[in-house]
Amino acid sequence: MINIYAGVIAMVGIFLIMGIGFFVISQSTADEDAAKVTRSVYRVRKYWFFALTLILLVILGFTMPRAPNLDQFKETPQAVVAVNGKMWQWTLTSVSGATTADGMLVLGLNRTVEFRVTSSDVNHGFGIYNAAGTLLTQVQAMPGYTNRLLYTFHTPGLYSILCLEYCGVGHQVMVSQFKVE
Numbered sequence: 001m002i003n004i005y006a007g008v009i010a011m012v013g014i015f016l017i018m019g020i021g022f023f024v025i026s027q028s029t030a031d032e033d034a035a036k037v038t039r040s041v042y043r044v045r046k047y048w049f050f051a052l053t054l055i056l057l058v059i060l061g062f063t064m065p066r067a068p069n070l071d072q073f074k075e076t077p078q079a080v081v082a083v084n085g086k087m088w089q090w091t092l093t094s095v096s097g098a099t100t101a102d103g104m105l106v107l108g109l110n111r112t113v114e115f116r117v118t119s120s121d122v123n124h125g126f127g128i129y130n131a132a133g134t135l136l137t138q139v140q141a142m143p144g145y146t147n148r149l150l151y152t153f154h155t156p157g158l159y160s161i162l163c164l165e166y167c168g169v170g171h172q173v174m175v176s177q178f179k180v181e
């Protein structure tokens with residue numbers, strides 16, 4: 001149902017924009033005193049600027065404290081893992097609080113992990129999936145920049161990392177795994 005509503009809203013929007021376009025074109029041939037029009041438009045623009053600033057401040061005031069991405073940084077990580085994306089593999093290195101068994105990274109259960117995610121070539125998407133294949137959290141892996149991603153694993157088991165941003169012909173094999181126990 002949501003798709004139908006979205007389609008109707010999109011169609012109404014398109015017709016509205018077309019209607020405004022036709023209205024502007026039909027009015028554009030009429031002569032007007034340029035100085036007078038400029039004055040009135042500048043006045044409207046000034047009020048609009050203040051009104052929009054006010055509206056945006058109110059919206060930000062309500063939404064910013066609820067932003068999940070800000071909330072996660074209130075937690076203190078108990079383990080830190082350095083993540084590097086490179087065509088076409090992930091490198092996971094424990095900075096602190098994590099161990100390695102059989103060449104696989106092992107994270108502690110119910111412990112907040114900070115992933116420091118970067119890339120050494122192009123943009124990649126660092127996505128963590130549980131054993132059922134559900135995407136739990138994700139962040140972009142960007143060259144020359146390190147993104148912090150905090151997450152706490154409450155279920156033991158095998159987790160997969162899949163690349164979420166198309167990065168070339170080997171994109172689909174850019175998979176890695178780690179364990180939580």
Ligand SMILES: [Cu+2]
Binds near residue numbers: 168171174
């Ligand atoms: Cu990719």
